[in-house]
Amino acid sequence: MSTIVKLPNFQQALSELIASPSISAESASLDQSNLAVIEILATWFKDLGFAVNIQKVPGTNNKYNLLAKVGSGEGGLLLSGHSDTVPFDQQGWNSDPFAIQEKDDKFFGLGTCDMKGFFAFILQACKQLPLTKLTKPLYILATADEETTMAGARFFIEQQLAKPDVAIIGEPTNLKPVIMHKGHMSHRITVVGKSGHSSQPAKGINAIEIMFEIIKSLMTLKQELKHQYQNAAFSVTEPTLNFGAIKGGDSANRICGDCYLDIDLRALPGIKDEELLFWLSEALKATAEKYPGRVNMQELHASSPAFAENESSELVHVAEKLSGHCCQAVNYATEAPFIQQLGCQTIVLGPGSIEQAHQIDEFLAFDQIKPTEKILLDFIQHYCLL
Known part of the structure:
Protein backbone atom coordinates (compact mmCIF):
# COMPACT_ATOMS: atom_id res chain seq x y z
CA MET A 1 0.00 0.00 0.00
CA LYS A 182 -1.68 46.99 12.36
CA GLY A 183 1.10 46.33 14.81
CA HIS A 184 0.70 45.58 18.50
CA MET A 185 2.56 46.52 21.64
CA SER A 186 1.50 46.38 25.29
CA HIS A 187 2.93 48.01 28.40
CA ARG A 188 2.26 48.24 32.12
CA ILE A 189 2.52 51.67 33.72
CA THR A 190 3.20 51.41 37.45
CA VAL A 191 2.82 54.12 40.06
CA VAL A 192 4.35 53.75 43.52
CA GLY A 193 2.72 56.02 46.08
CA LYS A 194 2.87 56.09 49.87
CA SER A 195 0.07 54.49 51.84
CA GLY A 196 -1.42 55.87 55.00
CA HIS A 197 -4.68 56.57 56.80
CA SER A 198 -7.26 58.21 54.59
CA SER A 199 -8.03 60.80 57.30
CA GLN A 200 -4.56 62.31 56.84
CA PRO A 201 -4.01 62.60 53.07
CA ALA A 202 -1.03 64.96 53.43
CA LYS A 203 0.99 62.18 55.08
CA GLY A 204 0.68 59.89 52.07
CA ILE A 205 0.98 59.99 48.30
CA ASN A 206 -2.06 58.62 46.51
CA ALA A 207 -1.04 56.42 43.57
CA ILE A 208 -4.54 56.55 42.07
CA GLU A 209 -4.42 60.32 41.91
CA ILE A 210 -1.06 60.15 40.13
CA MET A 211 -2.49 57.57 37.72
CA PHE A 212 -5.40 59.93 37.06
CA GLU A 213 -2.91 62.52 35.79
CA ILE A 214 -1.24 59.89 33.61
CA ILE A 215 -4.56 58.80 32.12
CA LYS A 216 -5.39 62.40 31.21
CA SER A 217 -2.06 62.67 29.35
CA LEU A 218 -2.66 59.35 27.59
CA MET A 219 -6.13 60.46 26.52
CA THR A 220 -4.52 63.52 24.95
CA LEU A 221 -2.04 61.25 23.13
CA LYS A 222 -4.91 59.07 21.96
CA GLN A 223 -6.66 62.03 20.37
CA GLU A 224 -3.43 63.28 18.79
CA LEU A 225 -2.83 59.90 17.17
CA LYS A 226 -6.38 59.90 15.83
CA HIS A 227 -6.03 63.36 14.29
CA GLN A 228 -2.51 62.97 12.89
CA TYR A 229 -2.58 59.43 11.47
CA GLN A 230 -5.28 57.96 9.25
CA ASN A 231 -5.38 55.11 6.76
CA ALA A 232 -8.68 54.65 4.96
CA ALA A 233 -7.82 51.04 4.05
CA PHE A 234 -8.61 50.02 7.65
CA SER A 235 -12.08 49.77 9.18
CA VAL A 236 -10.59 51.49 12.24
CA THR A 237 -8.67 54.14 10.38
CA GLU A 238 -6.45 55.48 13.18
CA PRO A 239 -3.88 53.96 15.56
CA THR A 240 -5.60 52.80 18.75
CA LEU A 241 -4.60 53.14 22.39
CA ASN A 242 -6.57 50.92 24.77
CA PHE A 243 -6.76 50.99 28.57
CA GLY A 244 -7.08 47.26 29.18
CA ALA A 245 -6.70 46.77 32.93
CA ILE A 246 -6.21 48.89 36.03
CA LYS A 247 -5.68 47.96 39.66
CA GLY A 248 -4.77 49.99 42.72
CA GLY A 249 -5.18 50.12 46.45
CA ASP A 250 -6.74 47.71 48.91
CA SER A 251 -9.23 49.58 51.05
CA ALA A 252 -11.48 52.63 50.96
CA ASN A 253 -9.99 54.01 54.17
CA ARG A 254 -6.33 53.77 53.11
CA ILE A 255 -4.34 56.07 50.87
CA CYS A 256 -3.57 54.05 47.76
CA GLY A 257 0.08 53.02 47.84
CA ASP A 258 0.37 51.47 44.39
CA CYS A 259 -1.50 51.36 41.11
CA TYR A 260 -0.89 49.91 37.66
CA LEU A 261 -2.46 50.39 34.24
CA ASP A 262 -2.09 47.97 31.31
CA ILE A 263 -2.36 49.52 27.85
CA ASP A 264 -1.98 48.38 24.29
CA LEU A 265 -1.18 50.32 21.13
CA ARG A 266 -1.99 49.21 17.59
CA ALA A 267 -0.02 51.20 15.06
CA LEU A 268 -0.69 51.77 11.39
CA PRO A 269 1.93 50.67 8.85
CA GLY A 270 4.62 53.32 8.63
CA ILE A 271 4.69 54.08 12.36
CA LYS A 272 7.77 52.60 14.01
CA ASP A 273 7.88 51.10 17.48
CA GLU A 274 10.54 53.63 18.43
CA GLU A 275 8.13 56.47 17.64
CA LEU A 276 5.38 54.94 19.77
CA LEU A 277 7.73 54.48 22.71
CA PHE A 278 8.89 58.08 22.41
CA TRP A 279 5.31 59.37 22.38
CA LEU A 280 4.44 57.26 25.42
CA SER A 281 7.46 58.49 27.36
CA GLU A 282 6.61 62.09 26.47
CA ALA A 283 3.05 61.55 27.73
CA LEU A 284 4.40 60.30 31.06
CA LYS A 285 7.24 62.83 31.35
CA ALA A 286 5.54 65.68 33.21
CA THR A 287 3.98 63.42 35.83
CA ALA A 288 7.18 61.40 36.23
CA GLU A 289 9.15 64.60 36.84
CA LYS A 290 6.55 65.83 39.32
CA TYR A 291 6.82 62.55 41.28
CA PRO A 292 10.48 61.43 40.90
CA GLY A 293 11.04 57.68 41.02
CA ARG A 294 7.34 56.87 41.35
CA VAL A 295 6.30 56.33 37.72
CA ASN A 296 7.62 53.43 35.64
CA MET A 297 6.70 51.72 32.38
CA GLN A 298 7.62 48.20 31.31
CA GLU A 299 6.84 46.07 28.27
CA LEU A 300 4.32 43.28 28.85
CA HIS A 301 5.16 41.40 25.66
CA ALA A 302 7.62 41.82 22.85
CA SER A 303 5.96 44.05 20.27
CA SER A 304 4.73 42.89 16.88
CA PRO A 305 5.28 45.41 14.10
Missing part, protein backbone atom coordinates in the same frame (compact mmCIF):
# COMPACT_ATOMS: atom_id res chain seq x y z
CA SER A 2 1.42 3.41 -0.93
CA THR A 3 2.04 6.11 1.61
CA ILE A 4 -0.49 8.34 -0.15
CA VAL A 5 -3.28 5.86 0.67
CA LYS A 6 -2.29 5.91 4.36
CA LEU A 7 -2.70 9.64 4.64
CA PRO A 8 -5.97 10.92 6.15
CA ASN A 9 -8.71 12.71 4.26
CA PHE A 10 -9.60 16.28 5.22
CA GLN A 11 -12.02 15.46 8.03
CA GLN A 12 -9.71 12.82 9.48
CA ALA A 13 -6.74 15.18 9.36
CA LEU A 14 -8.70 18.00 10.96
CA SER A 15 -9.99 15.67 13.68
CA GLU A 16 -6.49 14.48 14.51
CA LEU A 17 -5.11 18.00 14.80
CA ILE A 18 -8.02 19.27 16.92
CA ALA A 19 -7.74 16.25 19.23
CA SER A 20 -4.16 17.27 20.12
CA PRO A 21 -4.37 20.24 22.54
CA SER A 22 -1.73 22.94 22.02
CA ILE A 23 -2.95 25.93 23.99
CA SER A 24 -0.73 28.99 24.32
CA ALA A 25 -1.49 31.07 27.38
CA GLU A 26 0.16 33.58 29.66
CA SER A 27 -0.93 31.48 32.62
CA ALA A 28 1.50 28.61 33.25
CA SER A 29 -1.39 26.44 34.40
CA LEU A 30 -3.06 26.72 30.98
CA ASP A 31 0.01 26.81 28.71
CA GLN A 32 0.75 23.58 26.82
CA SER A 33 3.41 22.13 24.55
CA ASN A 34 2.61 21.89 20.83
CA LEU A 35 4.87 18.87 20.28
CA ALA A 36 2.03 16.43 19.59
CA VAL A 37 0.72 18.62 16.75
CA ILE A 38 4.22 19.05 15.32
CA GLU A 39 4.79 15.28 15.36
CA ILE A 40 1.50 14.67 13.52
CA LEU A 41 2.47 17.15 10.82
CA ALA A 42 5.97 15.69 10.59
CA THR A 43 4.57 12.20 9.95
CA TRP A 44 2.22 13.40 7.22
CA PHE A 45 4.77 15.45 5.33
CA LYS A 46 7.52 12.85 5.64
CA ASP A 47 5.10 10.33 4.10
CA LEU A 48 4.62 12.75 1.20
CA GLY A 49 8.36 12.96 0.62
CA PHE A 50 9.12 16.26 2.39
CA ALA A 51 12.36 16.77 4.28
CA VAL A 52 11.30 17.77 7.80
CA ASN A 53 13.22 19.94 10.25
CA ILE A 54 11.88 20.25 13.82
CA GLN A 55 13.42 22.86 16.11
CA LYS A 56 12.78 23.56 19.76
CA VAL A 57 11.97 27.24 20.34
CA PRO A 58 14.22 28.71 23.06
CA GLY A 59 12.65 30.27 26.13
CA THR A 60 9.31 28.47 25.74
CA ASN A 61 7.40 25.75 27.54
CA ASN A 62 8.52 22.84 25.35
CA LYS A 63 7.37 24.47 22.10
CA TYR A 64 8.56 23.57 18.61
CA ASN A 65 8.63 24.84 15.04
CA LEU A 66 8.41 22.58 12.00
CA LEU A 67 9.73 23.36 8.53
CA ALA A 68 8.97 20.85 5.77
CA LYS A 69 10.49 21.19 2.30
CA VAL A 70 10.01 19.39 -0.97
CA GLY A 71 11.64 20.29 -4.28
CA SER A 72 15.00 21.89 -4.96
CA GLY A 73 16.40 25.12 -6.31
CA GLU A 74 15.93 28.72 -5.31
CA GLY A 75 12.81 30.67 -4.36
CA GLY A 76 9.50 28.88 -4.32
CA LEU A 77 6.50 29.16 -2.02
CA LEU A 78 6.17 29.10 1.77
CA LEU A 79 2.80 28.19 3.31
CA SER A 80 2.85 29.20 6.95
CA GLY A 81 0.61 28.84 9.97
CA HIS A 82 0.71 28.54 13.74
CA SER A 83 0.18 25.27 15.56
CA ASP A 84 -1.22 26.69 18.81
CA THR A 85 -4.67 27.83 19.90
CA VAL A 86 -6.04 30.19 22.51
CA PRO A 87 -7.53 28.84 25.77
CA PHE A 88 -11.27 28.12 25.90
CA ASP A 89 -14.23 28.50 28.23
CA GLN A 90 -15.53 24.98 28.82
CA GLN A 91 -18.80 26.30 30.25
CA GLY A 92 -19.65 28.13 27.02
CA TRP A 93 -18.97 25.40 24.48
CA ASN A 94 -21.86 23.24 23.26
CA SER A 95 -19.49 20.40 22.33
CA ASP A 96 -16.07 19.05 23.25
CA PRO A 97 -13.55 21.63 21.94
CA PHE A 98 -11.08 18.80 21.20
CA ALA A 99 -13.45 16.59 19.21
CA ILE A 100 -14.75 17.59 15.81
CA GLN A 101 -18.50 17.99 15.74
CA GLU A 102 -20.21 18.04 12.35
CA LYS A 103 -23.38 20.13 12.47
CA ASP A 104 -25.25 22.65 10.31
CA ASP A 105 -22.69 22.30 7.49
CA LYS A 106 -19.86 23.23 9.82
CA PHE A 107 -17.00 21.55 11.64
CA PHE A 108 -16.90 22.73 15.27
CA GLY A 109 -13.74 22.51 17.37
CA LEU A 110 -10.95 24.57 18.92
CA GLY A 111 -8.55 25.49 16.11
CA THR A 112 -10.77 24.52 13.19
CA CYS A 113 -10.66 28.11 11.96
CA ASP A 114 -7.69 29.59 13.83
CA MET A 115 -5.82 27.85 12.45
CA LYS A 116 -5.05 24.14 12.55
CA GLY A 117 -7.50 23.62 9.71
CA PHE A 118 -5.06 25.31 7.33
CA PHE A 119 -2.62 22.41 7.70
CA ALA A 120 -5.34 19.88 6.91
CA PHE A 121 -6.01 21.81 3.70
CA ILE A 122 -2.32 21.89 2.80
CA LEU A 123 -2.14 18.12 3.24
CA GLN A 124 -5.07 17.54 0.88
CA ALA A 125 -3.58 19.85 -1.75
CA CYS A 126 -0.18 18.15 -1.58
CA LYS A 127 -1.77 14.71 -1.98
CA GLN A 128 -3.04 15.81 -5.40
CA LEU A 129 0.25 17.20 -6.72
CA PRO A 130 3.20 15.59 -8.55
CA LEU A 131 5.62 16.68 -5.82
CA THR A 132 8.58 14.96 -7.51
CA LYS A 133 8.14 17.29 -10.49
CA LEU A 134 8.31 20.62 -8.68
CA THR A 135 10.55 23.13 -10.41
CA LYS A 136 10.88 25.28 -7.26
CA PRO A 137 10.68 24.32 -3.59
CA LEU A 138 7.51 24.20 -1.54
CA TYR A 139 7.91 24.94 2.17
CA ILE A 140 5.44 24.27 4.97
CA LEU A 141 6.04 26.15 8.22
CA ALA A 142 4.25 25.45 11.52
CA THR A 143 5.17 27.86 14.30
CA ALA A 144 4.70 27.95 18.08
CA ASP A 145 3.17 30.50 20.45
CA GLU A 146 1.62 32.83 17.89
CA GLU A 147 -1.27 33.45 20.23
CA THR A 148 0.99 34.88 22.94
CA THR A 149 4.60 35.89 22.24
CA MET A 150 5.03 34.88 18.58
CA ALA A 151 8.22 33.22 19.83
CA GLY A 152 8.14 30.61 17.07
CA ALA A 153 8.08 33.13 14.23
CA ARG A 154 10.75 35.28 15.92
CA PHE A 155 13.04 32.27 16.30
CA PHE A 156 12.42 31.09 12.73
CA ILE A 157 13.48 34.43 11.34
CA GLU A 158 16.69 34.27 13.36
CA GLN A 159 17.48 30.89 11.78
CA GLN A 160 16.81 31.99 8.16
CA LEU A 161 16.17 28.38 7.12
CA ALA A 162 14.23 29.25 3.97
CA LYS A 163 14.44 31.86 1.21
CA PRO A 164 11.15 31.58 -0.70
CA ASP A 165 10.03 34.00 -3.38
CA VAL A 166 6.62 34.37 -1.77
CA ALA A 167 4.88 33.43 1.48
CA ILE A 168 1.23 32.96 2.42
CA ILE A 169 0.15 32.98 6.07
CA GLY A 170 -3.09 31.02 6.29
CA GLU A 171 -4.91 32.98 9.00
CA PRO A 172 -8.70 33.11 8.53
CA THR A 173 -9.52 35.84 6.00
CA ASN A 174 -12.43 34.20 4.14
CA LEU A 175 -9.87 33.61 1.36
CA LYS A 176 -9.52 37.36 0.81
CA PRO A 177 -5.88 38.46 0.49
CA VAL A 178 -4.69 40.73 3.30
CA ILE A 179 -1.74 42.99 2.54
CA MET A 180 -1.80 45.33 5.55
CA HIS A 181 -2.40 45.02 9.24
CA ALA A 306 2.70 46.57 11.59
CA PHE A 307 2.67 44.82 8.22
CA ALA A 308 2.33 46.06 4.66
CA GLU A 309 3.05 44.36 1.35
CA ASN A 310 3.68 46.44 -1.75
CA GLU A 311 0.35 46.77 -3.57
CA SER A 312 2.11 46.49 -6.91
CA SER A 313 3.96 43.27 -6.07
CA GLU A 314 3.48 40.27 -8.31
CA LEU A 315 2.07 38.18 -5.45
CA VAL A 316 -0.69 40.72 -4.82
CA HIS A 317 -1.81 40.57 -8.45
CA VAL A 318 -1.71 36.76 -8.44
CA ALA A 319 -3.62 36.58 -5.15
CA GLU A 320 -6.38 38.87 -6.41
CA LYS A 321 -6.67 36.86 -9.61
CA LEU A 322 -6.75 33.44 -7.93
CA SER A 323 -9.03 34.47 -5.05
CA GLY A 324 -11.38 36.71 -7.01
CA HIS A 325 -11.14 39.32 -4.25
CA CYS A 326 -9.40 42.66 -3.92
CA CYS A 327 -6.69 42.95 -1.30
CA GLN A 328 -7.65 44.41 2.05
CA ALA A 329 -6.35 45.63 5.41
CA VAL A 330 -7.25 44.24 8.84
CA ASN A 331 -6.92 45.51 12.39
CA TYR A 332 -5.51 42.38 14.04
CA ALA A 333 -1.87 41.25 14.05
CA THR A 334 -0.27 38.16 12.47
CA GLU A 335 3.16 36.64 11.90
CA ALA A 336 3.35 38.29 8.46
CA PRO A 337 5.86 41.05 9.38
CA PHE A 338 8.24 38.40 10.71
CA ILE A 339 7.91 36.06 7.73
CA GLN A 340 8.39 39.07 5.46
CA GLN A 341 11.89 39.40 6.94
CA LEU A 342 12.89 36.34 4.89
CA GLY A 343 12.97 38.80 2.00
CA CYS A 344 9.87 37.40 0.32
CA GLN A 345 6.63 38.92 -0.91
CA THR A 346 4.07 38.10 1.77
CA ILE A 347 0.29 38.07 2.18
CA VAL A 348 -2.21 36.69 4.68
CA LEU A 349 -4.89 34.49 3.14
CA GLY A 350 -6.74 31.53 4.57
CA PRO A 351 -10.08 29.78 5.10
CA GLY A 352 -12.68 30.76 7.66
CA SER A 353 -13.62 34.06 9.23
CA ILE A 354 -11.70 36.00 11.85
CA GLU A 355 -15.13 36.47 13.47
CA GLN A 356 -14.90 32.81 14.53
CA ALA A 357 -11.39 33.06 15.93
CA HIS A 358 -11.08 33.07 19.74
CA GLN A 359 -14.82 32.44 20.04
CA ILE A 360 -16.98 29.90 21.82
CA ASP A 361 -18.04 27.12 19.41
CA GLU A 362 -15.35 28.01 16.87
CA PHE A 363 -16.14 26.49 13.49
CA LEU A 364 -15.08 26.07 9.89
CA ALA A 365 -17.92 26.17 7.36
CA PHE A 366 -18.15 23.42 4.74
CA ASP A 367 -18.44 25.97 1.94
CA GLN A 368 -14.78 26.93 2.57
CA ILE A 369 -13.42 23.46 1.84
CA LYS A 370 -13.44 23.19 -1.95
CA PRO A 371 -12.44 26.82 -2.62
CA THR A 372 -9.51 26.53 -0.18
CA GLU A 373 -8.20 23.33 -1.74
CA LYS A 374 -8.45 24.90 -5.19
CA ILE A 375 -6.68 28.13 -4.30
CA LEU A 376 -3.84 26.26 -2.57
CA LEU A 377 -3.41 24.03 -5.61
CA ASP A 378 -3.41 27.09 -7.86
CA PHE A 379 -0.77 28.86 -5.76
CA ILE A 380 1.51 25.84 -5.60
CA GLN A 381 1.19 25.19 -9.33
CA HIS A 382 1.89 28.86 -10.11
CA TYR A 383 4.97 29.21 -7.94
CA CYS A 384 6.42 25.69 -7.83
CA LEU A 385 5.39 23.90 -11.04
CA LEU A 386 5.92 26.50 -13.77
